[in-house]
Amino acid sequence: MYSEQQRTDEPADGSVHFSVLGPLEVLRDGVDYAPSAPKVLALLAVLVMRPGKMVHIDTLIRELWSDNPPRTVRTTLHTYVYHLRRCIMQNDLAEDAEKLLATKQSGYTFNIDPSQVDTHRFVRLQQLGYERQAAGDHAGAADACRAALDLWSGPPLANIHCGPVLSAYRTELLELRRSVLHLRIEAEIVSGRHRELIGELRSLTTGSPLDEALHGQLMRALGRSGRRSDAMAVYRMLRTRLAGELGVEPCDDLQSLHRELISEGDHR
Known part of the structure; x- marks a missing residue:
């Protein structure tokens, strides 16, 4: 069960973990x-991003100062490392x-x-969701994805002014969350x-x-709920928006779904 997998990954009482x-x-x-x-918080974030692996000093400098490091950049970085170690020591971490x-x-x-970081548990549950979906256990896949999404309390690294390194990492995490959300909805x-x-x-x-993709899932949920006209209205609204803002037509999958909805109506 996904709950057993989740319990395996959760830190024991008294241990330190990172969100x-x-x-x-x-x-x-x-x-x-x-x-x-x-700056010390951002330094910690980059280190937590690569648990147990060496982070090159140039990567830390790029994150903390982008393209404008101070003349004493290495000395300043050593000072931030000192303050982070002091935080660890003072709090008995x-x-x-x-x-x-x-x-x-x-x-x-x-x-x-890696298991001390919540991203590790998130990815494990994501993988479990895909495995269950592939095995035809759609309810189990939805449960695993829901547990993964429940680990989120807001935008990733919400209390950090991210530089180039952490901004890229945050984008990656948001894309992972989006994929898990789509999988959960698909499984449900x-x-x-679909009605819920x-x-x-x-x-x-x-x-x-x-x-x-989200519009396609909405169209399918409406269609399966006997609301074909509402589903087609969603398609028309999206098509108008895509044409007006991007100058493109809906993707092939959405066009096929639209044709299926029309065909269902013709056969009734």
Whole structure:
């Protein structure tokens, strides 16, 4: 069951884990020990992004200062590393702060296990969702995806002013979330929960007016609910918007779905 998989990945009581699917938090027993200084927090985010792997010093400099580093950039970076280690030590987050945040010849390694980061649990549940969908267990796939989405508390790294490195990472996370959302909705449509999805899909398409995949799912949910005319109205509205804003027609999948709706009407 997905719940068993989720419990396997969750940190034990008293251990430290890191949340990036929302504000960056350093959590132990429900208390957040993340540093408050913006640059130190951004430094931590880049290190958490690559748990247990060396992050090159140039990557850290690019994130913290983009193309305008100070003359004393390496000294300043060492100071931020010192403050992060001090935060670790003062809050008793590790037995040895220098072993947890280890200095390497060309960068730093944050020696945490990937399972201590909420993205690890998110990806595991995402994979479980795809496996269950492929096996025909659509309700189980929806459950796994729902558990993955429940890990999110807001936009990723919401409390950080992201530079180029973290901005790219945040974009990647948002795309992963979007794929899991689409999979969850697809699994629920196939498992027969199409009527319950209509309100949510209308809200989602309003927020993403050019997302053709979401509009296609709304059309299918409406069509399966006996609301063929509403489904076709969704197609017409999207087609008008795509033509007006982008100068393109709906994708082939949507055009095929539209033809299917017309054909169903002709055969009634």
